[in-house]
Amino acid sequence: MKPPAARAERILPPRPHSTSALWMRLVMGSILAAFCLLASCWAARHIPFLQPYGATGLSLLVMGGCLTGMIALTLCVGIGNWQKLQHLAIRYRSLHGWIGIMTGSMLSVGFLAGTVTLFATPLQQWSQPHLPAQRNIPLADIPTILDRLTPPGTGQHPAPALHYRLTLTTPGSASLSIPVGPELPLGLPASQILVSQPAPGTIQLYQMIPSPVPNVIGGLHRRMGLPLPENWAMPFVGILCLLYGLALLSGVILLLPGIWRTLMTVRLEGHARRLWLDLHSLLGLCSLPFQLIIALTVALFAFAPLLPPCSGTEAMSPPHAAASSAPLPPITALKQMQNLAPEFQPLTLDYVLGPHGTDSLPERLALHAPLYNANGLRSLPPSDQPYLLIEGTDPHNPLIGRDRGAVLMAPHTGTVLDSQNLPGRQSLARHMLTWCLALHFGSFGGEFVRWLYVILGLCGVGFFHTANKLWLNTHRHKVPGQTAPVDTLATSWLSRLSEGTLLGCLLGLCGLVALSPFTSHLYPITALKDASSHMMEKACQQASLFYYALMLLSLLSYCVLPRRLCRGVVLALAAMFLSAAVLTVTLHHTATQTPVSPELTIAFAIASLCLWGGAFHTLRPRPNRQ
Amino acid sequence: MTGMVTDPLFFWAGLLAGTAWVMLLWIQLPGHTPRPARLSRSAGLAGLALSGGLAWVLWSPVFGPVSAFFCLGGWSMALLCFMPVFWALFRTYRSHTPG
Known part of the structure; x- marks a missing residue:
């Protein structure tokens, strides 16, 4: 003692x-x-x-x-x-x-939702209808086609003379599109006029309305x-x-x-x-x-x-007077880009030759774009200055955006206006910030890191779910004589709400994926003036409402029905949505005899099989257990 | 895949070396892990350093040196989250199997 x-x-x-x-x-x-x-x-x-x-x-x-x-x-x-x-x-x-x-x-x-957002761009491509086959236009033919799209002697600036986009399909060819509305990174997507060349000398126009679903999931x-x-x-x-x-x-x-x-x-x-x-x-x-x-x-x-904005001297080069000459041909711009950053792989060239919006906080609010902007308030040149935005990837460097880096050039001279987001050509401070953002977005290391982030994202979901389960198990009452602790009123409701929210989110996301192929449209138009400005904001609101309706359904069912039944039914519904999405897209592409992106189809098919498995496992009769 | 298409050999070899690195790290960590009786602590640590270095060297040409470091970190995080669960399932299955 x-x-x-x-x-x-x-x-x-x-x-x-x-x-x-x-x-x-x-x-x-x-x-x-x-x-x-x-x-x-x-x-x-x-x-x-x-x-x-x-x-x-x-x-x-x-x-x-x-x-x-x-x-x-x-x-x-x-x-x-x-x-x-x-x-x-x-x-x-x-x-x-x-x-x-x-x-x-x-x-x-x-x-x-972040795990699904990793596939925002592939989901948009997966959902869209079959695009016209003759969209690959040799880069050398682009200026001629643009001239043909511009009606002669009008004296006015038609849409393609102000803003057009080239999406590179091969090193020597690109698809040409004209955005109908203003766009900001990750903001509401604008509908596009697609230009195809069925035969030399002929042009066919289509209006493409993108799906709002990737944007809604991002939000x-x-x-x-x-x-x-x-x-x-x-x-x-x-x-x-x-x-x-x-x-x-x-x-x-x-x-x-x-x-x-x-x-x-x-x-x-x-x-x-x-x-x-x-x-x-x-x-x-x-x-x-x-x-x-x-x-x-x-x-x-x-x-x-x-926080109050910061105005630094790292802003882009002083504005150049708009030249009256023709813009730089894409081949020349790409050659300049190659000399500037050999490892950079350009994906799109955006020629903005007329007055345009500025990237500011009010503009981002209006266009429902994410409010944080790594470039501060001087992301784009002044609204009267034309620019050429080249976006692309770099396999050896991190990307500041979700899946791409960018450089701003003067479209008539090729002078670099802003290269702070060009991978491999950044200052040390910018490179550090790029790394921090790339580690959030998983925008380095290509597809491997994207799939790695899917695993880590799902581990995160598991981490929070186990946290909830642990808290609930700790706060249940132990009744003498009973082996399992008993739910109190608080733990019973919190358990229903936490599981209902998580499974409601899963159901809502699967529902949105199923909705996605039905919200993207493509139809032919005869002239540029026939393009209608689609109510993208309304489409986004409807998709959001659909998600929240499914979430509410899940929460309500968890409030009134036994938990096990709810779990099984919600999992089965989520599996049904995902299976329907895979079937719709596969059948559509089989009917039009066009290839479908295998990556997402296989991923969604596996996910729906797992959900079906989970639903059957939950709903199967268990005679010896409560 | 951006990096994999250009250097598939380096990518897969790096993935193999990276997996070996995570396995060696896992068996060195405390808790319910498989502990091979013949693998001494020093040999395990040497293997850990070698496989980690090899994975980084192999992935550097594919992803770039800094990206290779973060890829290895991400791969190890993902594997370490799952391996103990699979090991626990395996142990439970084995303990319930007669003989």
């Missing part, structure tokens, strides 16, 4: 914070985090050696501010006397759980499924990301005491709570770098539009 003095010296574990103390620490941490953010913004604007970096410097500093804010928030909760790591972990336990249950469902919706991903306008949802998403960062860091602290015993352990047998804990710890710790970069970049996307 130990003497009384020794007993008194024994280290007593501290009690967890009281609710009021925890709130006070959270408020203090939040003030510190806000201070870090504002300080980073102030530094970008007022510290002389940081000013030249402009929007790039601001973005990097905001990300640094967010990271410091997350660390400050975490430290504020844990600060105080502690002798053992376990004692520190006690302070974070309840907070970690509460943040998890409050944000887990929204984050899992964001991750699930859901950015807003984490919240049914709010993007500029309203963003502050909320930013705060959510700071809490997500706090949960990640506190989760690591919670794991530290027992990390070396149970790191790679998954115990499938025994108590369900232990299984969820093992899976949650495994997924969280193994994908921690990915989760942290997502938290930081999303915080940047969310907070950057709220």
Whole structure:
């Protein structure tokens, strides 16, 4: 038996914070985090050696501010006397759980929609009807065709004289299209007039209306499924990301005491709570770098539009007077591009020769484009200055956009106006920012990284789902004499809501994929003036309504029906939607004897088989279990 | 695939070396992992360094040096998330199989 003095010296574990103390620490941490953010913004604007970096410097500093804010928030909760790591972990336990249950469902919706958003461009191509066969036009013939499209002696600028797009199909040929409306990256897609050349000397025009579905899914991903306008949802998403960062860091602290015993352990047998804990710890710790970069970049996307803009000297070259001569032929522009960046592989050339919109915050709001812009306010030249935008990829360098980098040139002289987004030709600061964004979008390493991001995205969904399951299992009541804990009213409803939200999102996304082939249209037109400006905004609203209706259906069914039945039915419905999408597209392409993109068809077919399997597994009769 | 089409041999060889690296890392980590009795700690660490370096060298011409590093990181994260689950399923199946 130990003497009384020794007993008194024994280290007593501290009690967890009281609710009021925890709130006070959270408020203090939040003030510190806000201070870090504002300080980073102030530094970008007022510290002389940081000013030249402009929007790039601001973005990097905001990300640094967010990271410091997350660390400050975490430290504020844990600060105080502690002798053992376990004692520190006690302070974070309840907070970690509460943040998890409050944000887990929204984050899992964001991750699930983000996984589908990785395939936004292929999904658009997969959904669209069969395009006319004779769309490949030799680059040398493009100027002649453009002349033919321009009615002679009108004195007015017809559409193709103002803005046309060449999409390279082979090194020597391209398809020609004319956007009907204004476009911004990731904004609402504009309908296009496609030009085909059935025979030399003849031209056939088509109007192509793209599907709004990839755009709607992208919006859901950015807003984490919240049914709010993007500029309203963003502050909320930013705060959510700071809490997500706090949960990640506190989760690591919670794991530290027992990390070396149970790191790679998954115990499938025994108590369900232990299984969820093992899976949650495994997924969280193994994908921690990915989760942290997502938290930081999303915080940047969310907070950057709220901060005062930064005007740096990294803006593009001074405007050149619009030349009256003809624009540079595409072959010459591509040769100049080849000399400038040999590894860059151009995909599209956008000739904008007339007055155009500017890339500004109001313009982005109007066009429903993402509010964060890595280029600051000077993304495009002044509205009266013509430009040539060449977009493309680079297999050896990260891309600042979701799937491409870009360079701006003067269309008449080929002078480079802005090369800060050209992979391989960036300054160190811009290259660092590009890496941060590329690690969010998975825009490096080609298709391999895209599929890797699908796996990591789904791991993220699993991570948040296991977090919810773990919290619910921890908060169920243990009744003497019963082996399994019993649901309380709160855990029963939270369980229904969290599962209903996740499966509702899955159902909604599958429904949108099934809707996609029916929302893309192609029809012939006789002249450029016949092209109608399609109500793309309305189409987007209808697709969003369809998604939210399916989400509501899932939530309602989870509120009134048994959980197992709901799970099975929602999975079966999701599988049905996906199977219908695959069948529709395959049958359509078989009927028109045109090839269908195998990548997405196979992926959707496998996903629908998995969903059917899940539905049958859930709904099969189990006589020995409740 | 952007990188794979140009250098399929380097890509697949790098993928193989990267998988070996993740496997070696996994068996070195604590918890319920398969621990080959004949593989000493130092040999395991040497194998880890060699396979990691080899994977990075093989992937550098395909993706570029920095991208190769992040590709290897992403591949290891993805495999490490799944391997313990598959191992646990395998162990449970084996323990339930008579004989």
